[in-house]
Amino acid sequence: MTSPTPPALPDELDRLLRRMRLPYLRKAAPDVLATARAQRWDPAEVLRILIHEEVTGRDAATRRLRRTSANFPTGKTLASWRPEESSIPEPTQNALATLEWISRAENLVIAGPSGTGKSHFTEGLAHAAIEKDLRVAWFTLETLTTTIGKAKVDGSIARTVARICRADLIVIDDIGLLPAGTDAAEAFYRIIDAAYERRSIAITSNIHPSGFDTIMPKTLATASVDRLLHHAHLVLTKGDSHRLAEALAGKGVTPLT
Structure with a gap:
């Protein structure tokens, strides 16, 4: 009835x-x-x-x-995250999931081989931040460079950087996959510098931040990393790619009939 x-x-x-x-x-x-x-x-x-x-x-x-x-790349959350399969220690995962580091304007840097869950875990944390009524901005180094490049053309760099830094958490994903030129290094530095001790930044990278000077101009890389790591939680992942493991096990696609 x-x-x-x-x-x-x-x-x-x-x-x-x-x-x-x-x-x-x-x-x-x-x-x-x-x-x-x-x-x-x-x-x-x-x-x-x-x-x-x-x-x-x-x-x-x-x-x-x-x-x-926020422009999240996949929509993955912590609900689909498998903590037991990650090389990140579970106490570290749990501490980061409280998001208390964001309230302290601390940064997060997750570095390690491709396929070890860096982006998935970071996106899960970003979704959790929104559930706690925080604002998030998600970029790759390429999209950040494009955004700052357009602002340079119309003379709105200061406004654009200020708008990005209104987010409580700024994510820059997958640094190190491709070489970064001067424009990318400048965009990266502008955000790191503007957010320093005011907003939290989360970085995922295939290389350790100490090696950023191998993919971008040394002066900008050094200045960026100095500010980024001053108040940062540095997490290193290791192991084989989860994506490759799933593919080899036949779990990457629906079986053909």
Whole structure:
């Protein structure tokens, strides 16, 4: 059996709620008011529940918007992360998952071979940060370079860097896969310098930060790494590629029939 449909809101009340831009309260109101009449709720309780519905709905909408604007690469979260298969010590994983380091404007650098879970774990932490109402900006070194390059053309570098640094966590993924020229090194330095001791930066890289001067101009690499590592948790991964292991085990594709 299905529950009877609660009566619609009076037109004037519906118009007022629309005008006040309370969509989640307006959506919940018919059910809540019908239940309140049947169970003789106190008016204060009705008001509390309706306001709670609006706040909950707005918070969820904000998180959805922040996920979209963060430009996550895959949507992987900590729910799909297998901590027992990672070379990162579980106490370290658990400590990072508290996200307390972000509240202290500390950085995270995860370096190691390809396929050892660096990006997956970092993206999981970034999703968790959004669930805690923090803002996240996700870049690769290439997309960061493009963003700063466009800002140089129209003279908006300061505004662009300030906008990026409004995020509580700035992620720069997969450094070291390709050589980085002067433009990339400059973009990298600008963000590291602007965020220094103000915002948290998470880096994933195939090479140790001490080797960044092998893929980008030494002066910029040295200045960037100096600021990056000053307040950073350095995590080194090791082992074979999880992706390659899955492929060799036949788990990378759906079997043909």
